Amino acid sequence: MRKQNMNRDWIATARTLSEALPYLQRFTGAVVVVKFGGNAMGDDEAMAEFARDMVLMRQVGVNPVVVHGGGPMINDMLKKLGIESEWVRGKRVTDKATVEVVEMVLAGLVNKRIVQAINDQGGRAVGISGKDDDLMVCEADDPELGFVGKPVEMNVQVIRDLYTAGIIPVIAPVGTGTNDNETFNVNGDTAAGAIAGALKADRLLLLTDVPGVKNKEGEVLTELTSQQVRDLIEDGTIAGGMIPKTETALDAIEKGVRGVVILDGRAPNATLLELYTEHGAGSLIRR
Numbered sequence: 001m002r003k004q005n006m007n008r009d010w011i012a013t014a015r016t017l018s019e020a021l022p023y024l025q026r027f028t029g030a031v032v033v034v035k036f037g038g039n040a041m042g043d044d045e046a047m048a049e050f051a052r053d054m055v056l057m058r059q060v061g062v063n064p065v066v067v068h069g070g071g072p073m074i075n076d077m078l079k080k081l082g083i084e085s086e087w088v089r090g091k092r093v094t095d096k097a098t099v100e101v102v103e104m105v106l107a108g109l110v111n112k113r114i115v116q117a118i119n120d121q122g123g124r125a126v127g128i129s130g131k132d133d134d135l136m137v138c139e140a141d142d143p144e145l146g147f148v149g150k151p152v153e154m155n156v157q158v159i160r161d162l163y164t165a166g167i168i169p170v171i172a173p174v175g176t177g178t179n180d181n182e183t184f185n186v187n188g189d190t191a192a193g194a195i196a197g198a199l200k201a202d203r204l205l206l207l208t209d210v211p212g213v214k215n216k217e218g219e220v221l222t223e224l225t226s227q228q229v230r231d232l233i234e235d236g237t238i239a240g241g242m243i244p245k246t247e248t249a250l251d252a253i254e255k256g257v258r259g260v261v262i263l264d265g266r267a268p269n270a271t272l273l274e275l276y277t278e279h280g281a282g283s284l285i286r287r
């Protein structure tokens with residue numbers, strides 16, 4: 001009896017693999033930028049699962065590029081140091097002391113945790129920040145926000161060099177400035193959008209803590225056009241942290257990214273479900 005059940009499971013697994021063939025073919029050679037938000041990160045087991053998905057994508061010929069956040073981890077460290085943060089329109093007001101903590105946490109602790117998790121799964125990950133090779137050159141976003149950066153020049157060749165060599169780049173959203181010795185704190189979604197746009201990526205996956213973009217009734221919209229997104233922002237259905245996220249999506253599409261998906265990073269194998277099954281996951285935003 002047990003043996004029969006097990007056989008049924010194996011048959012289902014084999015069928016899933018077989019049904020993935022057209023998707024595996026479609027995404028071979030594709031560049032997929034994955035924004036891994038701090039809220040989507042979870043415990044070590046969830047991190048290992050995310051890492052395994054990235055290694056699997058790489059194994060089947062996709063070029064994954066990971067851009068991460070880490071807002072909750074920055075909050076923890078600021079709290080330990082007794083530094084308070086204020087938020088304006090979803091962005092952290094960042095003074096000199098705060099930007100030092102942001103760089104330490106994002107380019108250090110969070111970046112290396114992801115790098116190590118991918119390497120532990122048999123992948124080859126290399127962690128960099130937007131400062132490396134002048135990847136992300138910024139200007140101040142708004143004087144009110146202090147050292148919050150708006151990317152003004154992207155030099156993405158280093159990313160191409162890494163993925164061409166079989167390496168998964170893992171990028172912390174910390175930027176350099178147009179003047180010497182400047183450091184900018186960049187919102188993770190903004191950084192991922194700028195990187196995906198500059199690479200003209202096939203997909204930008206924004207992993208967050210909700211199943212997707214919801215309508216007024218609270219139902220997840222599986223496909224949206226840019227115009228529908230604008231209408232939902234206009235009528236207030238898209239609010240809070242979903243505003244910068246969807247604006248990033250529109251901006252990336254404008255720059256030539258083929259499709260942006262907002263999906264729940266806490267769901268098991270979210271990225272694989274999105275790329276390799278007919279069901280997809282989350283909300284796909286296209287031109």
Ligand SMILES: Nc1ncnc2c1ncn2[C@@H]1O[C@H](COP(=O)(O)OP(=O)(O)O)[C@@H](O)[C@H]1O
Pocket residue numbers: 037038039040069071189207208209210212213214215237238239240241242243245
């Ligand atoms: N229409 C909407 N559909 C889905 N989520 C929405 C919507 N409007 C506002 N939100 C909020 O946006 C949040 C996601 O943004 P945010 O918290 O900044 O994510 P992250 O930390 O992953 O970058 C959701 O948790 C939800 O509370």
Ligand SMILES: CC(=O)N[C@@H](CCC(=O)OP(=O)(O)O)C(=O)O
Pocket residue numbers: 036037038039068069070071072074090091092102148149173185186187188189
């Ligand atoms: C300017 C700004 O707000 N930067 C963010 C950078 C990290 C981030 O974006 O993290 P999540 O993706 O986990 O939210 C911050 O300081 O928290």
